[in-house]
């Protein structure tokens with residue numbers, strides 16, 4: 001392996017010339033984005049700018065119209081088992097949690113490891129309990145999702161994603177559906193993941209999180225990446241008019 | 254009353270055949286229903302078309318006509334099954350179309366987020382169905398499935414028309430001897446009712462036991 005592709009600078013996610021259309025609607029325009037191993041990238045931008053679609057193209061929940069996506073140097077396969085295998089390496093945390101309603105929290109977490117990774121049940125349970133411990137809801141292991149608060153559900157969903165030992169974690173507005181008093185319990189988990197070196201792409205309006213944990217902020221508008229920089233630079237001195245405009249709107253609140 | 258008690262053994266055999274036909278057919282129809290419902294939501298257009306065609310064909314033909322065709326037309330091209338097997342196949346295929354629609358309705362109650370989360374952890378389409386979508390979709394339609402099973406039970410009486418000696422046919426035969434249609438068919442009717450009540454009870458039990466905690 002060439003030296004520049006190893007260690008911390010190895011590109012974990014590499015997006016080249018990504019374009020996406022919904023019918024006539026051009027929602028992603030010539031997106032280029034490289035995220036290094038261990039890097040935390042926060043994606044911000046106005047509603048409809050394509051943040052969710054970008055995330056979903058990274059694990060092929062949406063198929064891109066043009067361009068390429070590589071995860072840890074491997075292009076995303078088109079369909080079938082190879083795609084399923086690669087998806088297992090890309091964790092995703094959704095705004096609406098999407099825990100499996102008919103399963104206990106523990107079974108939510110062990111489903112992927114036992115069925116996709118073929119880990120034996122006792123071992124998967126043990127790992128799941130350790131993850132629940134880590135996100136602080138070990139006492140909820142045998143509860144069903146509906147019996148948990150939003151913040152607890154989202155932490156369970158993070159544990160479910162972590163159980164696959166993903167190479168990258170995608171977060172699409174993980175705290176937007178939460179009551180304000182529960183936002184921090186989820187953000188704290190994310191901050192600690194970032195500190196432990198997890199590669200993360202986070203769509204969020206939580207500027208506090210961006211300042212605390214992000215290596216880079218990417219600003220999207222109208223399907224394009226308009227600006228990209230260190231959080232302090234971006235918040236203190238956005239270079240583009242559109243970013244200034246966006247920041248002035250969200251920072252008023 | 255004597256008309257019934259004098260023929261308990263014939264009627265009993267008929268009842269057993271009805272129960273057997275119902276159980277075998279229910280199992281077959283459920284499997285077919287799940288397969289066809291799955292076809293109808295498959296990502297491949299051809300598979301969806303096959304699923305839709307299946308439902309359209311079998312929901313829009315009378316069961317009696319299907320039974321008669323299967324039993325009398327297939328032998329002309331050299332295919333024969335025992336009568337019970339023929340009836341079971343035809344009724345399962347027919348009720349499978351109704352079950353497929355009920356199951357599809359159940360699948361539609363499962364949010365897209367569930368399927369996306371399943372795919373996102375690397376489950377294949379088949380695994381997502383089996384471990385995430387169907388368990389939730391089926392739970393949502395236990396009641397309608399129970400109703401279809403009761404309709405299926407009643408429809409097994411059409412097997413009489415092609416010579417299967419199930420409860421209705423047995424009652425018919427007894428009536429030919431005794432000429433007491435009211436007593437004989439009230440008895441048979443009560444037996445059907447009892448079976449339907451049992452199916453209803455099982456449905457209710459399953460619904461309570463499998464309810465998703467909300």
Ligand SMILES: Nc1ncnc2c1ncn2[C@@H]1O[C@H](COP(=O)(O)OP(=O)(O)OP(=O)(O)O)[C@@H](O)[C@H]1O
Pocket residue numbers: 022025027045046047048049050051052053054
């Ligand atoms: N499945 C879809 N079909 C058609 N259009 C879609 C679909 N999903 C998204 N869009 C459109 O694509 C554009 C980008 O949507 P996207 O959800 O990626 O934006 P976003 O930046 O995540 O917005 P928000 O902040 O509101 O979540 C929007 O115009 C949206 O209406």
Ligand SMILES: [Mg+2]
Pocket residue numbers: 051052053172173
């Ligand atoms: Mg979005």
